[in-house]
C-alpha cells in the first residue's frame with residue numbers, strides 16, 4: 001500500500017488520474033481540502049477544510065478491474081461497515097453510489113475508469129461527511145454527517161485508517177471470489193420505492209425490486225421485470 005496525503009489539492013481523483021502511470025495499485029490519496037472537488041454528473045463536491053474524509057483509491061489489479069460493476073457498491077458497503085462500528089445506525093446504500101442515513105446523504109462515491117484499449121485502472125473517489133454540521137442549502141439530497149448523527153467529534157486520522165483497512169480487506173476478498181451480494185442486499189435503500197428509469201429510451205416510473213446478483217437494479221415495469229444499469233435510473237420519487 002502506498003498512502004499519500006496532501007493538505008490541499010485540486011481533487012484527489014484528478015491527481016490520481018494525472019499520475020496513474022507512475023502510481024502503484026492500491027495507492028490511497030487523501031486530502032483535508034479540495035479546491036476543485038468533483039461529484040457525479042459534472043457537479044462539484046465542496047467540503048469544509050479538515051472536517052471530512054476525502055480520498056481516492058487507485059485500483060490497477062486485473063482481477064479487481066474485471067469486477068468493475070460491483071466496485072462502487074463495494075466501496076459503499078465498506079463505508080457502511082465502518083460507520084456501523086462507530087455506532088451510526090440505519091445506514092443504507094442508495095444504489096449504486098451513495099450512502100444514506102435514513103433520508104440524508106452521508107457519503108458520495110465517484111468512480112472513474114481509465115481505459116485505452118482496455119480498462120487499465122479505476123479511481124474510487126469517496127467523500128464522507130464526518131465533522132461538518134453546516135452544509136450548502138442547495139444540495140439535491142439533505143446532507144448528514146457522523147457528527148450530526150452521533151453528536152460528537154470524530155478523529156479523522158483513525159477513521160481514515162479504518163476505512164482503508166476495511167476497503168482493502170473487502171477488495172482482497174473480492175479477488176478471491178467472495179460474493180458480497182446477500183450482505184449488500186440487506187442495505188438496499190431503494191428497494192420497494194418508485195423511481196424514474198430510462199427503459200428503451202423512454203422515461204418510466206417503475207418499482208424497485210432490489211439489487212440483483214450482478215449488482216444491477218431489478219425493477220418492475222408494469223409487471224415486466226427489467227434489470228437496469230446505473231446510467232438508466234434518473235432519480236427516485
Ligand code: BTN
Pocket residue numbers: 010011012013014034036037038039040041043045054055056098107108109110125126127
Ligand atoms: C457524488 O456524490 O457526487 C460523488 C462525490 C465524490 C466526492 C469525492 S471526495 C474525494 C474524491 N475527489 C473528488 O474530486 N471527488 C471524490
